[in-house]
Amino acid sequence: MEIGIDSFAAKFDDNSNDNDVEALEQLLDRIEHADKMGLHSFGIGEHHRREFLDSAPTMILAAAAARTKRIRLHSAVTVLSAGDPVRVFQNFATLDLLSKGRAEMVVGRGSFVEAYPLFGLSLQDYDALFAEKLGLLLKIRDNEFVTWSGKFRPAMNNQPVYPRPVQKPLPIWLGVGGTPESFVRAGMLGLPLMVAIIGGETHRFRPLVDLYRQAGLRAGYKPEQLIVGMHAFGYVAENSKQAADEMYEGYKIAMSGSIAKDRNFPPITRPRFDAQAGPLGAFLLGSPQDVAEKIKRHSDALGGLTRVSFQMDTANMKHDQLMNAIELIGTQVIPMVNDINDLGLPLK
Template sequence: MQVGIDSFAAFHVDTKKSISSSERLQRLVEQIEYADQIGLDVFGVGEHHRRGFLDSAPAVILGAAAARTKHIRLTSAVTVLSAVDPVRIFQEFATLDLLSGGRAEMVVGRGSFIEAFPLFGLKLDDYDSLFSEKLELLLKIRENEHVNWSGKYRPALTGQGIYPRPLQNPLPIWIGVGGTPESFVRAGILGLPLMVAIIGGQTPSFKPLIDLYREAGKRAGHLPHNLNVGIHSLGYVAESTPEAVDDFFPGYVHSMNEIGKERGWSPITRRDFEAQLGPNGALLIGNPEEVTEKIIRYSQVLGGISRFTFMMNPASLPHEKLMRATELIGSRIAPALHKLD
C-alpha cells in the first residue's frame, strides 16, 4: 500500500495570526520535501477558489516541490476538471512530469465546493456533463499527440498537437469520487484508478460503492489488478492518542461547522467527533499503531486498498505539529503498510 499526505494549503483565520500567506506556502513545500526524505510515497495538493485556502494553482505548488524532491509522487487532490480546459491542465501536468523526472499524477473530480463555476462563467446545472465531456477530452489528449475532437463546452480540436508530452506514458490519471454511485461506475467502465474521499460517516459503508466500481470495471473488460482503489481520509498522528485528539478537535470542529453553515448541516459536537473515532468511523486520529491497525482493517473490509492519504488541514495545526505528524506517518505507519501483501 502506498502512503501519503494531501494538503489544501489551508490558511484559516487562526493560521493568519502567526504567519503570512507566503510563509504558509513555503512551509507547505518544506513539508513535501520532508515527506520525500522520510519515505512517503505520494503528496497531493488540492484545488480551491475560496477564502481560507492557497491552493488555487496546485501545479505551481507541485512544481516548486518537484525541484526539491527526488522520489515522492506529486499529484493533484483533486483537479476540478469541470472548471478547467483539459488541454491546459494536461500541459501543466505534463510539464510537472518532465520537471519531476516522471513523478506527476492527476486526481480529477467535479469538486465538493462550487465556487469555481461562477468564477469561470460556468453553469452549475452543467455540473456532471461538464466533467464527463472534459474527462473524455483529457483522456484523448493523454493517448494522442494530435487530437481530433468536438464537444459542447469548448472549441473543437482538428488535429492540433498538444505539447509537451509527459515522460510517463500514460500520465497517471485517477478519478476522485465522494458518494455518488454513478461516479464509481464511470471510473470502473473507464478502467481508471479510483480515489475515494471519506471525510465522515462509517468507512465500511463505502464497500458497496467500491464493489460497483470493481464490477463495472470487470464488465468493461479491465483486469482486476488494474482497478486500484485509494482512500483519502481526515487523519492525524501524534505520540499518544489523547494528544492527537486534543490537537485535532478544536480546529476540526470549527472548520466543519463553518462549512456546515453553508450546507445546512447541524453543528458538530464533541460527541459527534468521538463517534467518528470509533472502530468504523472515518477519522484516522491517534497514535501510529492504532491508526495503522485501523487502516489495515479498512483495507480488508473494502477488498484491498492500494493507496491511503492523510488530510490534516481541517485541524488548522501549526507547522511544527504537521511536520511531527509527517515524521510519524513516514517512519512508523508507512513501513508497516508497505509490508502488506
C-alpha cells in the first residue's frame, strides 16, 4: 500500500505576502522531508480562494520536483472542468519530464465552485463540462495527434500536443466525493479511483466503491486495473491523546469560518471530532500504531486500498508539528502497515 500526503497549501491566519512566501517555503520543506522519510506520494490541491495558496498546483509540484528524488507528485485534485485539457496535459507532461517520470493527475469537478465564475463558466454545465473535458484529456494522453470536437472548446483537427511525458500512459486518477455517477464513470473508463472521505464512517462508502468495481468489470477491465485510493483528514503524534488535542484546535479554526459556511458544515464540537477519530470515523488520527491499524480497517471496509493520503495542513497545524507527523508516518506507520499486510493480522 502506498501512503502519502495531500496539501491545499493552507493559510488561515495572515494575509501578508511575507507570510505567503514563508508558507510556500515550508510546504516545499515538508515535501522534501516526506521524500526523505520514504513516503510514496505528495499531492497539491487546486483552490481559488483566500485560505489556500494552491491555485497553480503544477508550479508548486515543479518546485518540489527539483528538491526530491523518489516521491510521486500529483494533483489533489485538478479542477478539470475549469481548465483547458490541452494545457492541463502540457503542464503535467512537463512536470513528468522535470521529475523524471514521477507525475500523476487526480482530476475532478472540485468541491468548491469559485473556479467556475472566475473562468467564465456556468454552474449549470457542472457535469457536462467535466465529462467532455475528461474525454478530451484521455484522448490527448493516448494520442500524440488529436482529432476531436465538442461543445465547450474549439475542435481539433489532427493537431499534435507536446511535450509528451516520460510515463506512457501518464497516470490519471478520478477524484470523487459521494456522487454515484462519478464512481460509475471512473469504472467505465477503467481509471484509478481516489475517494475523498472527509467525514462520516468509511464503511458507508463501500456500496459506492462496489459500483465502481462493477462498472469497470462490465466495461471489460480486469480487477487488478480497478484500484482505489482514499484521501482523509489525519495527523500522527507520539500518542493518540496528543494527536487529537493538537489537531482539534486547528481543525476547529479551519472548519468554522468561510469554508464551513460555503460547504454547510455543522458546528465543530469536540464530541463530533472525537467520533471521527474513533474506530469507524474517517480521520487517520492517533499514534503510529493506532493509525496503522485504522488504515488497515479502512482498506478492509472498502475492499482493498492501493493508496492512502493524509490531509493535514487544512487543520491549521504548525509546521514543526507537520514535519514530526511526516517523520512518524515514514519511520513507523508505513512499516507497521506493511507488517500488518504481510502477516494478514486480524484487527478489531
